Amino acid sequence: MTGDLGRIIQFITEMDKLKAVLRKTKPVGLDRYENSAEHSWQVSLLALLLAPHARQPVDPARVVEILLVHDIPEIDSGDQIVYRGRNEARTAAEREGARRIFGLLPEPQAGWCMSRWEEYEARQSNEARFAYAVDRLMPVLQNLENGGQSWRENDVPLEKVLAVNAAIGEALPSVWEDLEVVIRERFGTER
């Protein structure tokens, strides 16, 4: 197939590669690492469910668009655990990946994907901050169910878990208020 439709089809076939990008977290009940494609589905759904609880009003459709594309550059740069922090090289690699991959699409789709990804990276809009909070929340919930699997395997200290995930509280204060207590109770004494 040629033309714009052919380019969309080429792009969505390329997306199968995100199913091979492994994250550090295992799905609850499964003895394997989750991939960034299935994770993207789960956080998109969670965002729709939690949108009414957002501290600042958000457009749920826009949040979902952000979350559906937010991990796509990992096809080129791989997943990196949030606790390692970011540096210029990492940011540049992700931007390069975004340019190549979204560039497979015709306009306006290429620009639309790029703008949603950039919105997420910038964390300036309510939607981007809420999307980031939901993206942080999901692995915390998984860790609470599986004994802190990804925190243990990557030697993340409790205080770093709490500091990084405080971003959840900025968008979902009532969620983070309870979670912080549970995390301290469950993982505080053993360290």
Add this chain to the structure above:
Amino acid sequence: MTGDLGRIIQFITEMDKLKAVLRKTKPVGLDRYENSAEHSWQVSLLALLLAPHARQPVDPARVVEILLVHDIPEIDSGDQIVYRGRNEARTAAEREGARRIFGLLPEPQAGWCMSRWEEYEARQSNEARFAYAVDRLMPVLQNLENGGQSWRENDVPLEKVLAVNAAIGEALPSVWEDLEVVIRERFGTER
């Protein structure tokens, strides 16, 4: 966590089970079957990209909502290849699954999920028909890339492939017009 937020968290943790529901198709380039969670992400994204090409106008946000929830009842009933057709027992099992799983949620989220799932099942709205077309399109594209893997493994004859996927043409006529030619060219002579 208790109350409505606790129920949303319980539900999204349950969603990890959809990552263990295997479909009949393998992602392009991967030697494993894909699961319904990563598939749900991919078709949601594809729907956003193809919405401007829909024959009847659709609300993209609603299509995405439908596609994010459409496979969730498979947590209880499993995936079934579309070429086996549907019967009353299958439909009843899926409805039972939808009731149990969406019932984990508080209102209004439970009713919202159920209504999107029922809309998909009924195929009466433009959004549901478009969502169904995109859901059919994705495995066709994967089959074209991997030698008709799921069609071969499940002994699906060419004419059945063409008949079932003609639903793509109802919502995306320009896509199906080209695809039908390609499928016949590639798989027509050998059967």
